[in-house]
Amino acid sequence: MKTFRVALLANLTKNAPHWEGMPADQWDDLDSEGTIQSLLAALRAGGHTCEFLEGDITIIDTVRKFKPDICFNICESHFGDAREAQVPAILEKLQIPYTGSKVLCLALALDKPMTKRVLAYHDLPTPEFQSFERVNEPLDPKMTFPLFVKPSREGTGMGVSAQSIVKTETELREQLQMMIERYKQPALVETFIEGREVTVGMVGNLVGPVARRLPHDESLPRIQSGLRFFPPMEVDLSPYLESDAVYANRLKVALADQLTYLCPAPLDEDLVDELNWLAAAVFRVCGALDVARVDFRLNANEDWKPYILEINPLPGLSPGISDIVIEAAADGIGHTELVNMILETALRRYGLID
Ligand SMILES: Nc1ncnc2c1ncn2[C@@H]1O[C@H](COP(=O)(O)OP(=O)(O)O)[C@@H](O)[C@H]1O
Ligand SMILES: [Mg+2]
Numbered sequence: 001m002k003t004f005r006v007a008l009l010a011n012l013t014k015n016a017p018h019w020e021g022m023p024a025d026q027w028d029d030l031d032s033e034g035t036i037q038s039l040l041a042a043l044r045a046g047g048h049t050c051e052f053l054e055g056d057i058t059i060i061d062t063v064r065k066f067k068p069d070i071c072f073n074i075c076e077s078h079f080g081d082a083r084e085a086q087v088p089a090i091l092e093k094l095q096i097p098y099t100g101s102k103v104l105c106l107a108l109a110l111d112k113p114m115t116k117r118v119l120a121y122h123d124l125p126t127p128e129f130q131s132f133e134r135v136n137e138p139l140d141p142k143m144t145f146p147l148f149v150k151p152s153r154e155g156t157g158m159g160v161s162a163q164s165i166v167k168t169e170t171e172l173r174e175q176l177q178m179m180i181e182r183y184k185q186p187a188l189v190e191t192f193i194e195g196r197e198v199t200v201g202m203v204g205n206l207v208g209p210v211a212r213r214l215p216h217d218e219s220l221p222r223i224q225s226g227l228r229f230f231p232p233m234e235v236d237l238s239p240y241l242e243s244d245a246v247y248a249n250r251l252k253v254a255l256a257d258q259l260t261y262l263c264p265a266p267l268d269e270d271l272v273d274e275l276n277w278l279a280a281a282v283f284r285v286c287g288a289l290d291v292a293r294v295d296f297r298l299n300a301n302e303d304w305k306p307y308i309l310e311i312n313p314l315p316g317l318s319p320g321i322s323d324i325v326i327e328a329a330a331d332g333i334g335h336t337e338l339v340n341m342i343l344e345t346a347l348r349r350y351g352l353i354d
Contacts, residue, residue, distance in 0.1 A: 002353055003047040006343065007068035008039055009055045009075050009087055009098070016078060023182055029076050029156040035318045042339035043072060055087045063096060069352065071098040072343060074314055081153060081185070082107035084314060099346035101313035105287040109313045110153050112188050115286060119308055122285045124278065126308045127190040127297075135176045139169070139189075146192040149175040151183040155312065159183055165192050193307050195300035198265050200279040201230045201293040201315060201324035203341050205349055224280040228341075230327035231264030232275055261323075263330040271298075275306055288313045290345045293324050 013030040036052050043050045053062045055075030063071065071091060077083035085107040091098045101109070108115055113131040120126060130140045131152065146167045151159040159179055166172040172189070179187040207226040267275075279294040293315035298304040316322035319335040328338040347353045 001047065001344075003049070004069040004347070004352070005067065006043050006048045006050040007063055007066050007071045008036065008043065008050055008052045009059060009063075009071050009073045010036055010039075010052065011055045011075050011077060012036065015054050015056070023158075025156075025158045028158055029154075029316075031074065032318070035316075038319045038335060039072065039074075039317060039339055042336040043343065045336045046340040046343065048343075059087065060090060060094075063091070064094065068096060070343070070346060070350070071096060072339075073098040073100055074317060076155075076314065082110060084110050097346065097350045097352070099290055099342055101287065101289045101292070105289070105313050108286055109288075109311050110155075112150075112152050112310055113186070115310065116188075118285055119282065122281065124281055124285070124308055125306065127193055129188060129190045131186050131188055132176050132180070133186045135173055135180060139172065143189065143191065145172075146194075147172060148190045148192040149179055150188050150190075151179055152186045152188045154183060154185075156316075193297035193299050195304065196265075196298040197235045198232050198267070198275065198296045198298060198306070199235075199293055199323050199327075200232045200275050200296070201291075201327040202227045202276075202279060202283065203230075203291050203338070204228045204345055205289055206280060206284055224277060227280055227283065229276045229279065230324065230333075231330045232267060232272060233261055233263040233323055233327050233330070234265035234267075236260040236262050261326055263326050271304065271306070278306060278308060282308055282311050286311050286313070289349065291315065291324070291342045 011030045013027050013032055016027040016030055040050055040052060050072075051066055053059050053066065055073075055077060073087060073091070075084065075087040077086045080086065085103040088098060088103050088106060092103060108118065113129065116126045116129055127148075128142055130143055146165055149164050149166055149172065159182065163175060166175050176187050176189075204227040206224070275296060278296070282294050283292050288311060291313075293312045295309040295312065296306045297309060298306055315324040317325060317335075317339065319325055325335055325338060328334075333341070344353065
């Protein structure tokens with residue numbers, strides 16, 4: 001295989017800005033030095049020359065100095081409603097290729113309500129929702145308790161806890177107050193989906209269109225070719241059901257190594273097919289590229305009907321910890337291979353390899 005100059009662009013937690021009164025989980029979605037080192041090692045094992053560049057404003061200079069053939073981009077960035085799209089926007093301007101989704105998809109996926117509007121337009125199943133910019137906006141009659149309150153534009157379970165499940169108007173208003181004040185962004189309120197938690201990771205790019213096949217054209221072939229799906233992973237929340245029936249920040253960050261991951265998740269083949277197809281449709285309608293992970297809840301009260309929670313076009317890639325890494329491992333693909341698969345998918349998309 002040809003080798004390339006690859007700039008690894010990421011935001012290290014330790015380089016992130018700090019200020020007084022900032023939420024404790026503010027930078028939980030950024031990357032550790034260990035993750036950066038393992039990504040560099042993986043890319044080097046692929047034969048590539050690579051260097052880590054901090055994905056802040058300095059990359060305008062550092063990336064031009066390094067002159068990469070391609071960037072391996074996992075920047076979450078720090079500020080702004082479309083922060084994950086900022087570094088790709090710079091790379092587009094400089095006409096430097098990069099792995100993964102582009103500006104529009106990254107901006108869209110960071111905004112959960114906006115993503116859900118796109119999913120709803122395509123008849124893809126996502127929980128009923130309402131976006132709140134103010135605490136006292138009237139609740140839409142279609143929204144029935146219990147409801148789930150979360151920030152519109154965060155990840156890694158930030159702002160999610162047992163209190164996110166609200167059963168009364170009073171609890172809802174309390175939670176909205178807290179959420180809007182703390183994260184300074186609209187709060188997303190959804191129907192609470194009681195059930196199991198499953199996530200599907202994939203690498204590749206779709207060959208044909210898949211959107212608008214639900215529910216009308218159920219009989220047509222489901223075109224997913226070009227994407228490789230990893231076995232779905234279930235987070236077994238049963239040991240924590242008392243206090244944390246949701247995949248909360250506390251679970252994701254503090255207990256990551258104590259959680260029970262079931263991978264492959266114990267699901268019927270038909271349901272796995274359905275999840276893969278839905279994941280491909282979400283990938284398509286959101287315009288994702290190269291790699292993504294789609295999160296679902298399976299509704300216990302509707303015969304485990306899958307509901308799409310969100311798409312993560314920048315899924316975590318920490319060895320042994322991140323969901324997609326665990327899923328790839330269940331398919332016999334180690335961290336090094338996964339990282340190089342993502343790189344090769346992007347290189348192929350840009351026509352840099354066959
Ligand atoms: N509508 C919902 N019903 C039940 N649980 C939910 C719902 N929305 C989110 N959750 C729980 O909160 C977790 C985090 O929500 P998610 O939308 O995936 O945000 P992120 O992973 O970006 O923080 C989910 O993994 C799930 O456990
Ligand atoms: Mg999620």
